Amino acid sequence: MNAWAVARGDGVVLFDTGMHEPGSLAQLERAMNQVNLKLEHVRLLVCTHAHSDHYGQAAAIVERAGCELWMHPSHQHQTELGGDPEAALSRRIEVARQSGVPAAPLAAYREAATGRGTGLKGIVLPDRELVDGTTVSTDLGDWVVHETPGHAPSHVCLHQPERRLLISGDHLLGRVSIYYEHGWSPDPVGEFLASLDRIEALDVRLCLSGHGRTFTDVDAHIETNRALVAERIDRHLTVVGDVDVTAFEAVALVHDEPITELNASWWLSETLCYLEHLEVTGRARRLPVEGDEPERWTAV
Helix, strand or coil, X not given: CCCEEEEEXXXXXXXXXXXXXXXXXXXXXXXXXXXXCCHHHEEEEECCCCCHHHHCCHHHHHHHHCCEEEECCCCHHHHHHHHCHHHHHHHHHHHHHHCCCCHHHHHHHHHHHCCCCCCCCCCCCCCEECCCCCEEEXXXXXXXXXXXXXXXXXXXXXXXXXXXXXXXXXXXXXXXXXXXXXCCCCCHHHHHHHHHHHHHCCCCCEEEECCCCCECCHHHHHHHHHHHHHHHHHHHHHHHHHCCEEHHHHHHHHCCCCCCCCCHHHHHHHHHHHHHHHHHCCCEEECCCCCCCXXXXXXX
């Protein structure tokens, strides 16, 4: 992933941190050293959202640099995970069970995930909340915060209007890859689409994304994201229109590739978000659940 350092007086503002893993802080230090910077030069840490690959080393950086952390207030999707990973795992297991995932894969997943690291050095809460209109001052000018939920409820983009620059986090990437944080807002898909509209109106010249290379064809990226979301919505609508399905059954019908340990969690979360979007927009509904039976969905 990418972290961006922008000059500010005798130091820098650092945007995003990378995930905390063995040796990861040293890797960040080596990258900063290549441009004659040290962690002690960080005057302010800004996280575009609270996912571990963007926030994971925040605690270590704040401790080393003595700087403040600024982040959106809806960070509980990550800070609660880091504070009680076992409870977070149990919650994921129960969502998967209700979605129709069979018992054997669930047991295997619990065994594999128990004790797995969270990607966080520790939990550090923001000193200031990044909400609409907040500005981050740098030598390049002020960066204006725009709330862009969808990928995560804590997601923001930062816009430098005079230079038409955008630090986009994971809202827009160098390649199109969509992920939604399930379970923390009613309609992440709808939020993501609204966030695309919001960024489109900014007339950005250069996008500094959280992964991949910088890019200038921002409008094309936005349109490609919209097209992919529309295609996914249509496929999920077709699936629930053919027969009543669980979310787990829908995953297998929507995707042309087999479900594996690597993609199962991502795809199930995505499918749940699309089904909930269809529910919010009046095109699908959940059927009444009897006993411990999994939840099933149908078209309206």
